[in-house]
Amino acid sequence: MIQENLRNVAIIAHVDHGKTTLVDQMLKQSGAFRANQQVAERVMDSGDIERERGITILAKNCSCEYNGVKINIVDTPGHADFGGEVERVLKMVNGVLLLVDAAEGCMPQTRFVLQKALQQNLSLVIAVNKIDRPDARIAEVIDEILELLMDLGATDEQLDSPMVFCSGRNGTASYDWTDPSSGTDLKPLFDTILKYVQPPEGEPDEPLQMLVSSVDYNDFVGRMGVGRVQNGVIKVGSPIQVCDWHNPDVHMSGRITKLFDFKANGREPIESAQAGDIVAFAGLPDISIGNTICDPSKVQPLPFVKINDPTVEMTFSVNDSPFAGKEGKYVTSRQIRDRLMRELLKDVALKVEDSATNDSFRVMGRGEMHLSILIETMRREGYELQVSPPHVLTHEENGKVMEPMERVVIDVPEIYQGNVMTALGARKAILMNMQMMNSRSRIEFRMPSRGLFGYRSQFLTDTHGEGIMNTIFDGYEEWCGDIQTRSTGSLISFDTGDAVTYGLFNAQQRGTLIVNAGEKVYAGEVVGYTPTGEDITVNVCKTKHLTNTRASGSDDALRLVPVSKFSLEGCLEFLAPDELLEVTPENLRIRKRILDHDLRMKAASKKNK
CATH class of the missing domain: 3.30.70.240 (Alpha-Beta Plaits)
Structure with a gap:
């Protein structure tokens, strides 16, 4: 059975090509919001970090109605580090809207997500976005898209996919790329989606089958699974059985306690949903991504795309610096472990393993940004920890x-x-x-x-x-051999205390400082970097020796070079193999693994023998 009044579409593109902005306009023009309703920009980016950085991290679901047809929209991340999200949400949809920047053209992530969509033989609608940019080169970008499709082995049908030319910021679309101002609204885009994206198929009379493509958490109803109903009908209160394509040992049973439909950019409770609908459900506290929800009369798992393995690893451990426990709310290994395990419930591309010691954990992800977003999120939640430099998994x-x-x-x-x-x-x-x-x-x-x-x-x-x-x-x-990734050395604090102007003035003769006067530092903390590549120990807590005699002009104010503070990503990039990053809600401190100066010298001499 085909649901003609329903379309399931994913929007995929490279980072910052305007996916979320275009979704805003689609929701507004389809009447999803009241005329007097105040709507924030980029309504789909709900997280603080997403709004600050202008990137989408987690795939979101929303819906709008056009000419009596409900369009379920899934907005996916555009950054390669969050590609684990892209791969699994494509299982929920029948078509994709490929967005390409009219100036930047086809970029690496465009290739990545398009390849995933073509592999699943999804209907394709191409939207060339930002045609109002002064540096737009629309004709060249059209050629780039066709070359990319051929390079990825697209079929003749996929090569003939329709193209629409949009300005997400202005909320306009047109079939004519030679006249960007000809569009007045997004009607051409809506019409193209309805015409070319296949409606979902499924048999409502068959036993229930639903693949869990995403997992969410709600304080009121607990863990929720999100996915598309493949066959049958899902109802509140109905008994269900859980199985898994890749893990035949998974067997759970339970009942659906809550069922939600996606309406505009929110959710509303419903009593039932049938084949083709994308819904969220609650009632199974241990539900996981890739599980299949079945009717107990016919337990048959649905195939699920395995997510690519992680490529980067870092060690998260309990903070053991002299300032440990002073700035964070959650500081113990149990609290850090519980938080990482909770992240695994939502992030399918993340892996966490216990290490040889009880106070550290191996955390593996798809890239530096993937892990840095996790660290920043934990930091804002009040966690205090220390992390090692990232290194690749071989x-x-x-x-x-x-x-x-x-x-x-x-x-x-x-x-x-x-x-x-x-x-x-x-x-x-x-x-x-x-x-x-x-x-x-x-x-x-x-x-x-x-x-x-x-x-x-x-x-x-x-x-x-x-x-x-x-x-x-x-x-x-x-393996390509050794690579020198950092040419600078570190300025290391010799003492614990407050950094003072006199000590910093002498230290800045040796390199560039990253701490200000008045900041608390401890022995073994990195307070700057040297251009020579060698580590130098300095005493930034040293005060001027007081005497009763003064030479003329000797008491002139000492001038310090303005300090440039590192961001979290900057700190992770800066770390040498023998250094750690101390992360607290208030500060980021780079430190040596061995804080004591004498022990550090002994370890270095042993290594050089």
């Missing part, structure tokens, strides 16, 4: 060590391309492609993932802030 094939690789696409002004090529060449990058676009160069490399650690801040310096870098996981290759 495996063996035929006796050879294999490491993850990245495809890196860089847009940079032509005058800076030499800086970029020199820096990445030293990090084992191989030049794959290069093309000119007006006064900018687009350079494509393939390089080890670990070669990117610590490079982003250097990249901004090398390109004077004008470069754009995008990366995507690109398989595994044999």
Whole structure:
């Protein structure tokens, strides 16, 4: 049976190509909000971090109505580190709306998400967005999209997918790319979705089958599963059985206690839903992503796309610095472990393992940003912990060590391309492609993932802030040898106390400081960095020796160079192998693993023997 009055669509694109903004306009123009209702920008980005950074981290569900047809919209993340979200939500939909920036064109993440959609043979609608940009190059971008489709082995039908030209900010769409101002609203986009995206199929008379594609948590009803009903009808109070395609040992039974439909950008309780509907349900506290909800009379699991393995690992441990427990609300290993286990319930691409010690945990994810978002979230919730530098996860094939690789696409002004090529060449990058676009160069490399650690801040310096870098996981290759990812050394505090101007003034002669006067520091804390690559111990707590004699002019105010503070990502990039990052709700402190100066010197001398 086909539900003609329903369409399930996912919006996929590269990061910052305007997915969430376009969804805002679709909801507004379809009448999802009252005329006098105050609506925040980017209604789909509900998290604080999402709004601050302008990126989507978790896949969201919403719906709108157009000409009597309900359109379920799934807004997916565009950053490669959150690709685990993209892969699983595609199981809920019958079509995808591919968004491509009219100026930037096809980027690495566009390739990634489009490949996933083509593999599942989903209907494709292409929207070239931001056509009102002054630097838009629509004709070239159309060619890039067709080249990408052919490169990914698209069928003739997929190559003939319809194109619509939009301005998400203005809420307009048009079939004519030569006249961007011809569109007045999003009617062409709605009409194209209804015409080309297949309505969901399913048999309401068959026993219930539903694949859980996402998991959410609510303080009132507990853990909830989200997915599309494949067959049958799901009702509040009906008994259900749980099974899993990849894990035949999974067997649970229970009842549906609550059922929710997605309405605009919220949820409303319903009593039942049939094949094709996307719903959220409660009643099974141990439900997990990939589980199949079945009628007890016919327990048959649905196939589920396995998520790609993590590529980056960090160690989360209890903070053991001299300032431990002073700034955080949750500081024990049990509290940190419980929080990580709770994150596993929602984040399918994350893995957590207990380490050899009781106070540390191995946390594995899809990239530096994936893990840094988790750290930032925990920090805002009041957790205090320390984390190790990120390093890649390797495996063996035929006796050879294999490491993850990245495809890196860089847009940079032509005058800076030499800086970029020199820096990445030293990090084992191989030049794959290069093309000119007006006064900018687009350079494509393939390089080890670990070669990117610590490079982003250097990249901004090398390109004077004008470069754009995008990366995507690109398989595994044999280990490429040692890579030097950091050329600076550390300025290390010798004493514990308050940093004073006199001590900092003397220390800044040796390098660049990252702490201000008046900040509390401890012995072994990194207070700056040196250009030589060698670690230097300094006493920033040292005060001026008081005497009764003064030379003329000697008491002039000491001037300190303004300090540039690192962000969380900046701290993770800066970390050397023998350093840790102390994370508290109030501060980020870089420190040596061994805090005591003498013990650190002994360990270094043993290593050099």
